[in-house]
Amino acid sequence: MSDDSLRPEDFAEAAGAAITDAEGKSFAEKTAVLAENGLFGVIVAEEQGGLGLDLSFGIPIVAVAGKLQLRYPLVEQMLVASALAGEDIGAAIVGGEKTAAIAWQGSLEEGYATHATFVADADYVLVASGEGAALLDRASGEVQEDPSLDPDYPQYTLKLEGAATVATLSAExxxxxxxxxxxxxxxxxxxxxxxxxxxxxxxxxxxxxxxxxxxxxxxxxxxxxxxxxxxxxxxxxxxxxxxxxxxxxxxxxxxxxxxxxxxxxxxxxxxxxxxxxxxxxxxxxxxxxxxxxxxxxxxxxxxxxxxxxxxxxxxxx
Amino acid sequence: MSDDSLRPEDFAEAAGAAITDAEGKSFAEKTAVLAENGLFGVIVAEEQGGLGLDLSFGIPIVAVAGKLQLRYPLVEQMLVASALAGEDIGAAIVGGEKTAAIAWQGSLEEGYATHATFVADADYVLVASGEGAALLDRASGEVQEDPSLDPDYPQYTLKLEGAATVATLSAExxxxxxxxxxxxxxxxxxxxxxxxxxxxxxxxxxxxxxxxxxxxxxxxxxxxxxxxxxxxxxxxxxxxxxxxxxxxxxxxxxxxxxxxxxxxxxxxxxxxxxxxxxxxxxxxxxxxxxxxxxxxxxxxxxxxxxxxxxxxxxxxx
Amino acid sequence: MTYNIEVAHPDPATSRSAYRAHAREWLRANLPSSMRADSVDYKTPSLNECRDWEEAMYRAGLAGMTWPKEYGGYGLTLREHLAVNKEIGALMMPESVGSVGKELAGPIIMAVGTEEQKQEFLPKILAMKNYWCQGFSEPEAGSDLVRLRTRAVEENGNWRINGQKIWTSGAMKADYCLLLTRTGTVADKHKGLLMFAVPMNTHGIRVVPIKSIDGKESFAEVFFDDVVVPDSARLGKPDEGWSAAIRVLSIERATNRMYRPWRFEAELKMLVAAFKSDPELAKLLEDGYYQRRIGQIATEIDGLKGLIEQAVDQMAGGAPIGARGSLNKLFWSETHQAFATFAYEMVSQIKPTASAEALRAKKHFTTAYLFARAESIYAGVSEVQLDIIAQRILNLPKDL
Amino acid sequence: MTYNIEVAHPDPATSRSAYRAHAREWLRANLPSSMRADSVDYKTPSLNECRDWEEAMYRAGLAGMTWPKEYGGYGLTLREHLAVNKEIGALMMPESVGSVGKELAGPIIMAVGTEEQKQEFLPKILAMKNYWCQGFSEPEAGSDLVRLRTRAVEENGNWRINGQKIWTSGAMKADYCLLLTRTGTVADKHKGLLMFAVPMNTHGIRVVPIKSIDGKESFAEVFFDDVVVPDSARLGKPDEGWSAAIRVLSIERATNRMYRPWRFEAELKMLVAAFKSDPELAKLLEDGYYQRRIGQIATEIDGLKGLIEQAVDQMAGGAPIGARGSLNKLFWSETHQAFATFAYEMVSQIKPTASAEALRAKKHFTTAYLFARAESIYAGVSEVQLDIIAQRILNLPKDL
CATH class of the missing domain: 1.20.140.10 (Butyryl-CoA Dehydrogenase, subunit A, domain 3)
Structure with a gap:
C-alpha cells in the first residue's frame, strides 16, 4: 500500500463509508465491519497485516469517525494493534477477533485505573504499569461505571487486584x-x-x-x-x-x-x-x-x- | 449639605461643569478651579471644610472625571484631604493651596516607592510606612519618571533616602x-x-x-x-x-x-x-x-x- | 416530611434585617439535608417532596411576598422578596417546581384576569395546589411570534384550539397550561394573539416529553388537537393578554430568580469545600490558576449581586424597569455557563478514591456542566438579550 | 555597520535544511545586539541602520527569494521563503522598513506593470534603494471602496490627481506611493479604479504625519493637490490594476509576514527569560496561573505555525490560496493581541530595582501592548476577516 498516488482523503472517504455502514449495529457487528475495512490496522505495517500507512493518514481517517460520531473504541483498537503489531494479540485486534479498551489514568501498581471507555464490551484493557503498560484480560478485573457524563457510553473505573496480564509494553x-x-x-x-x-x-x-x-x-x-x-x-x-x-x-x-x-x-x-x-x-x-x-x-x-x-x-x- | 433632596446626579453634573472648565488649563489653574468647586472636599465633613458627602456621592462625581478624561490627581486629593481632615494640611488640600500625589507601591522602609502619577507638580507624596503611611514633602525625595506607558502623564518612581515626612497616617x-x-x-x-x-x-x-x-x-x-x-x-x-x-x-x-x-x-x-x-x-x-x-x-x-x-x-x- | 410552618412572620418595619434573618433561620432549620445538593446525603427529591417543601416555604412567609393578601400573598415589597431570595440562594435547595405559576402565570393573571380567575388560580399557585406550564414557543416560532400557528377559533361561546407547542417545561406534571394562540391566521402577524388558562386534562391534549442533554425530561412538546375550552378559560381579550404578557415578562426577567448570584456563590463554595475535603484535591487549590479563576468568578458573582440589588432599589423607588432584566439574564447566563465549564474541568479530575464530598461534587457539577449548555439559550438566547440591550437601552438602530 | 554579504547562497536542492541553516547561521552571526529588542544593549535603530540591515539580508539571500532572477530575485520557492522567515522570526530584529515595496508594490508591479516598470522598480525595492508607501485608504473609504474619492483625470497624456489618503504608513520616508484612484466619479462605484506609482517628491503632495498610540509617527495623511504624473506612472489599465491588486492582496495576506508565529515565540521567550533573570520576578513563573497562560499561548503559537506551514504546502502543491490568508491574519491578530495584554500585565509589576533584562522587557512589552491595539484593526479589521471566512470559505449567505 505504498502507492504514492493515494491521498489521505481517499482513505478517509473509504473509512467514512465503513463507519456509516457500522452505524446502528451492535458492538460485535461494528467490530466486524471496521475490521473488514482494515481500520484497526491503518498504522500497522503491511507485513503485519495492516495498511502500512503513517499517522498523517490516520488523522483524516479518525477525524471522519469523529465527524460521523462513531461510538466505538476505534482509536484504542488502532493504538493497541500498532503497539502489539507482530504479536498474536496485535494480529487478533487488527483482524477484529479481539478488542481492547484503554484506561488512561491509574496503574496496575495503584490497584485501580480510571478514564476508560467502552470497557464493558472489550476483551482487554490497557493500563499503565511501571514505566510501561500492561494489557489485561478485562474479565479478570472488577469494573465500575460512572455514567454521570455519559449514560450511554460511560466512563469506567477498574479495580485491578488479581488482574491477569496478557501482554506488556515497554516504557518506550x-x-x-x-x-x-x-x-x-x-x-x-x-x-x-x-x-x-x-x-x-x-x-x-x-x-x-x-x-x-x-x-x-x-x-x-x-x-x-x-x-x-x-x-x-x-x-x-x-x-x-x-x-x-x-x-x-x-x-x-x-x-x-x-x-x-x-x-x-x-x-x-x-x-x-x-x-x-x-x-x-x-x-x-x-x-x-x-x-x-x-x-x-x-x-x-x-x-x-x-x-x-x-x-x-x-x-x- | 445634609439636604436629602440633593441627588448624586446633581453633584455629578456640577462636578462635570467644573471639570470641563478646568480642561486645557495648567496644573495650578486646574487646582484652583476644582478647589473652588469643592471637589477635593467631597468626602470631607462640612465642619472640616468639605461637602460632607459620603462615598455614594463620590462615585458619580469621580466617574464624571473619568468620563471627561480629567488628567489631574483628583482622587489623590480627595483621599489625602479625607485622611488628613481636621489637620492643617488636610484643610490646605481641600482649599487647593496644596496638592498631593500617592505612590501605591514601595515604602519608606524600602527606600523607594513606585506607581505614582502627577508627582512632578504635587507638593506632597503619600507613601506606605510601617503599617500606615507617611506624607512626604515631594521636593525632599528624588523623582524618576517612567514614560513608557504614558509620556504625557508618566508613572514615577521616588527614591526616599532623606525624604521629609510632614504627616503620618495610622494603619487604620x-x-x-x-x-x-x-x-x-x-x-x-x-x-x-x-x-x-x-x-x-x-x-x-x-x-x-x-x-x-x-x-x-x-x-x-x-x-x-x-x-x-x-x-x-x-x-x-x-x-x-x-x-x-x-x-x-x-x-x-x-x-x-x-x-x-x-x-x-x-x-x-x-x-x-x-x-x-x-x-x-x-x-x-x-x-x-x-x-x-x-x-x-x-x-x-x-x-x-x-x-x-x-x-x-x-x-x- | 413535615415542616415547622407554625412560625411567626416578622414585620419588615421592625428592622432592616428582620425578614432576611427570618428566612435564614427558617430555611436552615427546615431544609432536609437529603434535599441539599451539597450534602453527601443528597437524593434527587420527588415531585411531592419538592411540592411539600415549597408549600412549607410559602406557609413560612417565604413565597408570594409581593402578591396581594386577597390572593394569598403577603402584601410586602420587592425588598423582602430579595431578602428571602438571598437566603434561598445561599442553600443548595432544589429548583422550584412551581415557578411557571409563580413567576409567569400568576403575574399575568393578576394583570389581565377576571376577579373570578384571580380568586380561582392565584391562591392555589402559592399553595402549590396547581402546577402550570408555559405554552408560548412553537417549532417554527421562537422569539419571532409572527410565525406562531396555534389557533383558537370561537365556537358557540367556547374556543376550539389546534396547534403544537414545544419547550414546554414541566408539561408532564402541569395542571394548567398558560397558552398563547392566535385567533386569525399567520398573515395577521402580531395581531389577534390570545392567551388561555387551559386545564391539561382537557380532551385532545397530548404531551410528548423531550429528553434533554442532562438526561432529564424537563421539556415537552404539547399537541392540541381540537381542544375545546369554555370562554372562562380566556385570559384577557385578543391582544390584551399577550401585550400584558410582554410587560409582565419584562418585569419578571428583572425580578425572577433573584437568588441566582447567591446560589452561584453557594455552588462555588460547594466546589471549593469539596476539594478542601480531600487532601490530594486540596493541593489543586494552591495552584495560582485555580485561585485566580475562583477570584474572577467571585468578582462576577458580586457584580451580579450589585445589578440585582440596584434593580430592586430602582424599582422600589418607582423607576420603570425597562429592559434591564436583559442585563441580569445575560450576565448571569454567560458567567454561570463559564463557571460550570470551569467546575466541570475541576471535578473531571476527581478519582473514585476521593472523599464523599468530592464524589458528590463530581456528580453534581458534571450534570451542571451539561445543563449549563441551556443557560445561554432558554428565556431568550444571549444574542436576543444583546439585541435588546443595543436597541432598548442604547437606542442603536435596529439590525436588519 | 558593515555586514558580511560575501556569503555563498546554498542550493535548496542539496538538503531540506540547507536554506534554513544558512538563514539561521547568517542572521545570528550578523544581527547586531543593538538591533535585538531582547538585548539590554538595544537602541531604537535609525532608518539608515534598518535600511543597511535589510539590504545586507537581501545580499545574503534572505529577501526576494521567490522573485524572478531577472528582477533581482533569487528564483526560489515559497518553501525557502518560509525557511528564512522562521529564522527571521526567531530573532527580535526590527520590523522591515521596506515591506510595502516587497509585499505589495513589488508583487502588483510584477502582475500588471510594463517591462520597463518592472526593470525600473523591482530591483531597487529588494536592494532597498526605494521605499514605498501604500495609498489605498481614505477618510471615508476603508474596506468599502465604493466611497473612494481620489480622482485621476487624463490631460494631454498626463494624469492630474486630486484627493486625500489616510493610514499611509511610511509616507514620510517613501520615495513612491502605490496610489489607488478613480477615473470617474463616486457614482461609478467599483468601476474605473486605477493604480499609479507616484514619486513622492512630485509637486502637490503634502504629507501630514499621524501620531499613533505608541507615540510613533508611522502613519500619515497624504494630500494630493493637482498632482500631475506622466502616463508611465500608471500601473495597468483602469480596473486592471485594482483587480490585480485584489488578487495580490489575497495572496499576500497568506504569504506576507510568515515569520509571525516564530517571532511571537521569540517574544514569549524574551518575556519568560526576562522574568527568569531576576530572582524575585522568577517566583511569578512558579504560579500556576502564569504557567497555564504561557502554555495556552505556546499552544496558539504552534497552531499558527501549523496554519502557515499548511498554507505553504498547499500553495507549493499548486492549490489556490483563496481566502485562507484571513484565517492566518485573524488567528494571529487575536492571539497576539491577547498575548500583548498578558505580557503587559506581567511587566507592569516590574520594579525599578529589577534586572536590566527585566527593565528592557518592561519597556518593550508596554509599547507592544499599546501597539497591539492596532493588530485587530490594520490589514482588515477582525470583523472583516470573519465576514470573509463566513462568505468565501463557509459560503454562508451575505450579511445585509
Missing part, C-alpha cells in the same frame, strides 16, 4: 502509544468539532427568523467563522506535530493535542448554542460529540497538559 | 484610605469606560459603510451591548461595596474594584477597536483613558487582587 512502546493517542484523539476531536460545525451551518441556513435565514445574521456568521478557523487550526497543528522540521527533528504533540481538544469543545458548545432549544435535546446528536470529547479531555487532563506545556516553555526559555 | 487610617481609593479609582475607571463607550456609539452611528451606519451591524451592536452591561455592572458593584448588608455588616471592595478595572480595560480596548484606524491615533483621546486606567491597574496589581480574592474565598469556603 508506551510513550510511543501515548504520542499516537494524542494525535488520533486530537483528530477525533477535530472531526467531532467539524461535524458539529457542519450541522450548525445547515441548521442556521434552514432556520428563518424575521424573514431571513439565521446564517445571514452577523453574530451567527462570525461564530461560524471562528469555528472554521479553529477547525483548520486543529488539523494543521496535528499534521505539523507529526512532521519533522527542516533539520529532521521530531516535534512534541502536546500543543496540537491541547489545541484540538480545546477548539473542539468550543466548537461543539457553540454549535449546541446555535441550535437553540434543539441543541439541548437528546435527539439531536451534538451532545454525543460533546460527551465523547469531554471524555478524552478528562482522560488526558487537558488543563494539566496546558500547564505542563507552560512549565516546559519556562524551563527552556 | 491608611486602610480606610485604601478602601476609599479602590472605590474612587474604580469609579474613575468605570467613568472612563463609559466615556469610551459613548464615543464609540456616536462614532458608529455616524460612520456609514455599505449604505448603513456601522451601529446597525450586529457585531458592533453586540459589542456595544456588552460595554453597556459591564458599565452597569461596575457602577452597581461599587455602590454595593460601600453599602452595608441587611445585617449592617460592611462589605469588601476588592471584587468591585477588580471588576471595574477589568471591565473598563475591556470597554476602552473595544472602543479603540471599533474606531478602526482612528482609535489608534493620538488625536482621538481614547488612548488617554486606556493609559490612565492601566496606571491604576498597575498601581494596585489588579491581577494580584483577583488572586487574593480567590485565596480568601478558598480560605473561607
Amino acid at each position: 512502546a508506551f510513550a510511543k502509544l501515548k504520542f499516537k493517542a494524542k494525535v488520533l484523539y486530537g483528530a477525533f476531536a477535530a472531526g467531532a468539532g467539524e461535524g458539529a460545525m457542519d450541522r450548525a451551518a445547515s441548521h442556521m441556513a434552514g432556520r428563518v427568523q424575521f424573514g431571513r435565514p439565521l446564517s445571514a445574521k452577523q453574530a451567527v456568521r462570525h461564530t461560524m467563522a471562528r469555528m472554521k478557523l479553529l477547525t483548520e487550526t486543529s488539523y494543521a497543528g496535528l499534521q505539523r506535530a507529526i512532521a519533522q522540521d527542516e533539520f529532521g527533528a521530531a516535534r512534541d504533540v502536546d500543543t496540537a493535542f491541547a489545541g484540538a481538544i480545546g477548539n473542539s469543545c468550543f466548537i461543539i458548545e457553540k454549535a449546541i448554542h446555535l441550535h437553540g432549544g434543539m441543541g439541548f435535546t437528546w435527539e439531536l446528536p451534538l451532545h454525543c460529540s460533546l460527551r465523547d470529547v469531554r471524555k478524552i479531555d478528562a482522560a488526558f487532563n487537558t488543563g494539566g497538559v496546558v500547564k505542563s506545556i507552560g512549565k516546559a516553555f519556562i524551563a527552556a526559555a | 487610617a491608611f486602610a480606610k484610605l485604601k478602601f476609599k481609593a479602590k472605590v474612587l479609582y474604580g469609579a474613575f475607571a468605570a467613568g472612563a469606560g463609559e466615556g469610551a463607550m459613548d464615543r464609540a456609539a456616536s462614532h458608529m452611528a455616524g460612520r456609514v459603510q455599505f449604505g448603513r451606519p456601522l451601529s446597525a451591524k450586529q457585531a458592533v451592536r453586540h459589542t456595544m451591548a456588552r460595554m453597556k452591561l459591564l458599565t452597569e455592572t461596575s457602577y452597581a458593584g461599587l455602590q454595593r461595596a460601600i453599602a452595608q448588608d441587611e445585617f449592617g455588616a460592611a462589605r469588601d471592595v476588592d471584587t468591585a474594584f477588580a471588576g471595574a478595572i477589568g471591565n473598563s480595560c475591556f470597554i476602552i480596548e473595544k472602543a479603540i477597536h471599533l474606531h478602526g484606524g482612528m482609535g489608534f491615533t493620538w488625536e482621538l483621546p481614547l488612548h488617554c483613558s486606556l493609559r490612565d486606567v492601566r496606571k491604576i491597574d498597575a498601581a494596585f496589581n489588579t491581577g494580584g487582587v483577583v488572586k487574593s480574592i480567590g485565596k480568601a474565598f478558598i480560605a473561607a469556603a
Whole structure:
C-alpha cells in the first residue's frame, strides 16, 4: 500500500463509508465491519497485516469517525494493534477477533485505573504499569461505571487486584502509544468539532427568523467563522506535530493535542448554542460529540497538559 | 449639605461643569478651579471644610472625571484631604493651596516607592510606612519618571533616602484610605469606560459603510451591548461595596474594584477597536483613558487582587 | 416530611434585617439535608417532596411576598422578596417546581384576569395546589411570534384550539397550561394573539416529553388537537393578554430568580469545600490558576449581586424597569455557563478514591456542566438579550 | 555597520535544511545586539541602520527569494521563503522598513506593470534603494471602496490627481506611493479604479504625519493637490490594476509576514527569560496561573505555525490560496493581541530595582501592548476577516 498516488482523503472517504455502514449495529457487528475495512490496522505495517500507512493518514481517517460520531473504541483498537503489531494479540485486534479498551489514568501498581471507555464490551484493557503498560484480560478485573457524563457510553473505573496480564509494553512502546493517542484523539476531536460545525451551518441556513435565514445574521456568521478557523487550526497543528522540521527533528504533540481538544469543545458548545432549544435535546446528536470529547479531555487532563506545556516553555526559555 | 433632596446626579453634573472648565488649563489653574468647586472636599465633613458627602456621592462625581478624561490627581486629593481632615494640611488640600500625589507601591522602609502619577507638580507624596503611611514633602525625595506607558502623564518612581515626612497616617487610617481609593479609582475607571463607550456609539452611528451606519451591524451592536452591561455592572458593584448588608455588616471592595478595572480595560480596548484606524491615533483621546486606567491597574496589581480574592474565598469556603 | 410552618412572620418595619434573618433561620432549620445538593446525603427529591417543601416555604412567609393578601400573598415589597431570595440562594435547595405559576402565570393573571380567575388560580399557585406550564414557543416560532400557528377559533361561546407547542417545561406534571394562540391566521402577524388558562386534562391534549442533554425530561412538546375550552378559560381579550404578557415578562426577567448570584456563590463554595475535603484535591487549590479563576468568578458573582440589588432599589423607588432584566439574564447566563465549564474541568479530575464530598461534587457539577449548555439559550438566547440591550437601552438602530 | 554579504547562497536542492541553516547561521552571526529588542544593549535603530540591515539580508539571500532572477530575485520557492522567515522570526530584529515595496508594490508591479516598470522598480525595492508607501485608504473609504474619492483625470497624456489618503504608513520616508484612484466619479462605484506609482517628491503632495498610540509617527495623511504624473506612472489599465491588486492582496495576506508565529515565540521567550533573570520576578513563573497562560499561548503559537506551514504546502502543491490568508491574519491578530495584554500585565509589576533584562522587557512589552491595539484593526479589521471566512470559505449567505 505504498502507492504514492493515494491521498489521505481517499482513505478517509473509504473509512467514512465503513463507519456509516457500522452505524446502528451492535458492538460485535461494528467490530466486524471496521475490521473488514482494515481500520484497526491503518498504522500497522503491511507485513503485519495492516495498511502500512503513517499517522498523517490516520488523522483524516479518525477525524471522519469523529465527524460521523462513531461510538466505538476505534482509536484504542488502532493504538493497541500498532503497539502489539507482530504479536498474536496485535494480529487478533487488527483482524477484529479481539478488542481492547484503554484506561488512561491509574496503574496496575495503584490497584485501580480510571478514564476508560467502552470497557464493558472489550476483551482487554490497557493500563499503565511501571514505566510501561500492561494489557489485561478485562474479565479478570472488577469494573465500575460512572455514567454521570455519559449514560450511554460511560466512563469506567477498574479495580485491578488479581488482574491477569496478557501482554506488556515497554516504557518506550508506551510513550510511543501515548504520542499516537494524542494525535488520533486530537483528530477525533477535530472531526467531532467539524461535524458539529457542519450541522450548525445547515441548521442556521434552514432556520428563518424575521424573514431571513439565521446564517445571514452577523453574530451567527462570525461564530461560524471562528469555528472554521479553529477547525483548520486543529488539523494543521496535528499534521505539523507529526512532521519533522527542516533539520529532521521530531516535534512534541502536546500543543496540537491541547489545541484540538480545546477548539473542539468550543466548537461543539457553540454549535449546541446555535441550535437553540434543539441543541439541548437528546435527539439531536451534538451532545454525543460533546460527551465523547469531554471524555478524552478528562482522560488526558487537558488543563494539566496546558500547564505542563507552560512549565516546559519556562524551563527552556 | 445634609439636604436629602440633593441627588448624586446633581453633584455629578456640577462636578462635570467644573471639570470641563478646568480642561486645557495648567496644573495650578486646574487646582484652583476644582478647589473652588469643592471637589477635593467631597468626602470631607462640612465642619472640616468639605461637602460632607459620603462615598455614594463620590462615585458619580469621580466617574464624571473619568468620563471627561480629567488628567489631574483628583482622587489623590480627595483621599489625602479625607485622611488628613481636621489637620492643617488636610484643610490646605481641600482649599487647593496644596496638592498631593500617592505612590501605591514601595515604602519608606524600602527606600523607594513606585506607581505614582502627577508627582512632578504635587507638593506632597503619600507613601506606605510601617503599617500606615507617611506624607512626604515631594521636593525632599528624588523623582524618576517612567514614560513608557504614558509620556504625557508618566508613572514615577521616588527614591526616599532623606525624604521629609510632614504627616503620618495610622494603619487604620491608611486602610480606610485604601478602601476609599479602590472605590474612587474604580469609579474613575468605570467613568472612563463609559466615556469610551459613548464615543464609540456616536462614532458608529455616524460612520456609514455599505449604505448603513456601522451601529446597525450586529457585531458592533453586540459589542456595544456588552460595554453597556459591564458599565452597569461596575457602577452597581461599587455602590454595593460601600453599602452595608441587611445585617449592617460592611462589605469588601476588592471584587468591585477588580471588576471595574477589568471591565473598563475591556470597554476602552473595544472602543479603540471599533474606531478602526482612528482609535489608534493620538488625536482621538481614547488612548488617554486606556493609559490612565492601566496606571491604576498597575498601581494596585489588579491581577494580584483577583488572586487574593480567590485565596480568601478558598480560605473561607 | 413535615415542616415547622407554625412560625411567626416578622414585620419588615421592625428592622432592616428582620425578614432576611427570618428566612435564614427558617430555611436552615427546615431544609432536609437529603434535599441539599451539597450534602453527601443528597437524593434527587420527588415531585411531592419538592411540592411539600415549597408549600412549607410559602406557609413560612417565604413565597408570594409581593402578591396581594386577597390572593394569598403577603402584601410586602420587592425588598423582602430579595431578602428571602438571598437566603434561598445561599442553600443548595432544589429548583422550584412551581415557578411557571409563580413567576409567569400568576403575574399575568393578576394583570389581565377576571376577579373570578384571580380568586380561582392565584391562591392555589402559592399553595402549590396547581402546577402550570408555559405554552408560548412553537417549532417554527421562537422569539419571532409572527410565525406562531396555534389557533383558537370561537365556537358557540367556547374556543376550539389546534396547534403544537414545544419547550414546554414541566408539561408532564402541569395542571394548567398558560397558552398563547392566535385567533386569525399567520398573515395577521402580531395581531389577534390570545392567551388561555387551559386545564391539561382537557380532551385532545397530548404531551410528548423531550429528553434533554442532562438526561432529564424537563421539556415537552404539547399537541392540541381540537381542544375545546369554555370562554372562562380566556385570559384577557385578543391582544390584551399577550401585550400584558410582554410587560409582565419584562418585569419578571428583572425580578425572577433573584437568588441566582447567591446560589452561584453557594455552588462555588460547594466546589471549593469539596476539594478542601480531600487532601490530594486540596493541593489543586494552591495552584495560582485555580485561585485566580475562583477570584474572577467571585468578582462576577458580586457584580451580579450589585445589578440585582440596584434593580430592586430602582424599582422600589418607582423607576420603570425597562429592559434591564436583559442585563441580569445575560450576565448571569454567560458567567454561570463559564463557571460550570470551569467546575466541570475541576471535578473531571476527581478519582473514585476521593472523599464523599468530592464524589458528590463530581456528580453534581458534571450534570451542571451539561445543563449549563441551556443557560445561554432558554428565556431568550444571549444574542436576543444583546439585541435588546443595543436597541432598548442604547437606542442603536435596529439590525436588519 | 558593515555586514558580511560575501556569503555563498546554498542550493535548496542539496538538503531540506540547507536554506534554513544558512538563514539561521547568517542572521545570528550578523544581527547586531543593538538591533535585538531582547538585548539590554538595544537602541531604537535609525532608518539608515534598518535600511543597511535589510539590504545586507537581501545580499545574503534572505529577501526576494521567490522573485524572478531577472528582477533581482533569487528564483526560489515559497518553501525557502518560509525557511528564512522562521529564522527571521526567531530573532527580535526590527520590523522591515521596506515591506510595502516587497509585499505589495513589488508583487502588483510584477502582475500588471510594463517591462520597463518592472526593470525600473523591482530591483531597487529588494536592494532597498526605494521605499514605498501604500495609498489605498481614505477618510471615508476603508474596506468599502465604493466611497473612494481620489480622482485621476487624463490631460494631454498626463494624469492630474486630486484627493486625500489616510493610514499611509511610511509616507514620510517613501520615495513612491502605490496610489489607488478613480477615473470617474463616486457614482461609478467599483468601476474605473486605477493604480499609479507616484514619486513622492512630485509637486502637490503634502504629507501630514499621524501620531499613533505608541507615540510613533508611522502613519500619515497624504494630500494630493493637482498632482500631475506622466502616463508611465500608471500601473495597468483602469480596473486592471485594482483587480490585480485584489488578487495580490489575497495572496499576500497568506504569504506576507510568515515569520509571525516564530517571532511571537521569540517574544514569549524574551518575556519568560526576562522574568527568569531576576530572582524575585522568577517566583511569578512558579504560579500556576502564569504557567497555564504561557502554555495556552505556546499552544496558539504552534497552531499558527501549523496554519502557515499548511498554507505553504498547499500553495507549493499548486492549490489556490483563496481566502485562507484571513484565517492566518485573524488567528494571529487575536492571539497576539491577547498575548500583548498578558505580557503587559506581567511587566507592569516590574520594579525599578529589577534586572536590566527585566527593565528592557518592561519597556518593550508596554509599547507592544499599546501597539497591539492596532493588530485587530490594520490589514482588515477582525470583523472583516470573519465576514470573509463566513462568505468565501463557509459560503454562508451575505450579511445585509
